[in-house]
Structure formats: structure tokens, C-alpha cells
Amino acid sequence: MAVTIADSQPIRTKKKIEKILEEKKSGTGLCAIQDFLDHLGDRWSMVVIFHIGYANKLRFNELKKRVTGISQRMLTVTLRSLERDGLVIRSIFAEIPPRVEYELSPLGASLLEAMMRLGEWAREHQSEIEQARRKFDKKK
Amino acid sequence: MAVTIADSQPIRTKKKIEKILEEKKSGTGLCAIQDFLDHLGDRWSMVVIFHIGYANKLRFNELKKRVTGISQRMLTVTLRSLERDGLVIRSIFAEIPPRVEYELSPLGASLLEAMMRLGEWAREHQSEIEQARRKFDKKK
DNA sequence: CGGTATCCTTGGAGATACTG
């Protein structure tokens, strides 16, 4: 049944890209990835999502230990932003000392899944890019 | 043959994330996505890749028309960066007036493929995020 | 047409100190 017509693939891909690049009338008027990158294309958001998704549940300082190089301020800012976007759930436990736990919402989990391919691509082709870069710099 | 064991899925995912987050000893010492985002997580790179991939081949000013809001300078900077990373191929034709065409390299094309899922996610969940944001802002 | 070169502004992000 699943007849694969090789030539239909690029056409379907084209249609998908078309929709992704289509400018939304509502809100910012930007297309989907631009809107996405405006909020999640910063230095930390995606990395934090990967880490929370990996651990399922993480406390603030545990997360800070794992995300190499992040400052306390930026972790707070990033987490608030992710919480605001409905991607991360923040649970506060009224204990002493206070305990706060972060986990992915279902929406956040679905995003993590969508990011997996990109993450794997990044890992697989990291050295290829570094190589291309060295080659380019040498020529010029 | 393809027996799907539901419980093995999260485990495989975990292993994948582990590798994605693993800190590379060579180069910057950052993990794969951090390294990736440092170069491609800016405002324009991914959008430009989508546009070039969609059109197969594009001239400078044609690209500028399509990427809403980009300045001439940023388009140049972005294209140079993508060329340096080996993702985009720049072809100069010695004509008058001069003609320059941009297209994806095989590496760039494979990246586009990896970005498709993310792009589709962005499109599908754009309104959900906007909604979460409004809800969050109302409460606070 | 397809860019450089230069100036200038803004806000992203680190460092530090304080708090419920």
C-alpha cells in the first residue's frame, strides 16, 4: 500500500515549508519559525528543555549545575519565559528550606520530541561544520 | 518484525539526549546543541535556510524580498556565516550586472530536513503558546 | 546588482549584593 513515489517527496516538503514560512496575520505577523526563534532561539532555552526532559524533574540548583555556563539570573529568566510559554511547569513546595521543581508540560514534551532530530543532526554534523569553517578561513 | 515495545522508547530517547548534551572535549567544549545554537540560533540563519531550501536557488535581492524584515547587512552577514559553515553554496557569475546565486549544500539540505519537524511544530503550536502566554500574563 | 564601511543604539547577559 505504502507506495513510495520518490518524486512526490520534494513536492510534499515544499508544501510544508510553504506553510512554515507563511506569515501569520494575527499576533506578530511573523512566520512560524521566526516567531518561534524570537522566544526560544536564545542561548539557553532549548538547552534547558533538553536537560529538564532528560531528568524528568529538576530542582533549580540541580539544573544550574547541569547547564554548563549559565548564570543564576539567566536560568531564572529562561525558566520564567518557558513557564510563560506553557512549556515548563513550576511546582513550589512550601517547605523549609524551600523546594521548587521544574518539569516539562505535555506541550514542552512534544517540543522536545520535535527538537530531537535537530539535536541529533547537530551532534552528527558538528565536526563537519568545524571542518568547513577551518577550510573557509584558510582560503580567505 | 517491527515489534514496538512502548517502554523502550523513553529509554532510547534518554540515551539520545545524553549524547546530545554530552560536552565535546574538542573545540569549544560545549555540547552539540549549544554549539549549534551559538552559530545558527540567531534571528535569521534558520529562516534563510528555509527560504533557500524552498526555492532551491536564489539571488541576493530575491532572497531579501522574501525574508521579511531583514536588512541588507544582516542578510550578507548571515549568508557569509552559512557559507563558512558549509551549509550554503555561493556562486558568482561574472556578468554585467553581476549575478550571485545561493543554494543549499548537501549538508545544508540535510539540516533543512532536520529542521522540518521543528518548523512544523512551531506552526502547529504557535497559537497554543500565545494562549499560554496570555493566560500567564493575566494571572500575574 | 550585490555588496562594504562606518556610525550608533539598544538590550542581552555577566557580576555582585541582598532576601523570603
Next chain:
DNA sequence: CAGTATCTCCAAGGATACCG
């Protein structure tokens, strides 16, 4: 423990003008 509040600084990026 898990933050907030300031201060500060640097560089990403817009505007503008010029060039092969």
C-alpha cells in the same frame, strides 16, 4: 534554597552612505 534587584558592559544589529 531559590530566587530578586541593580549596575554595568559589550556586541548584535539597524540606518546610512558609498563602491566594483
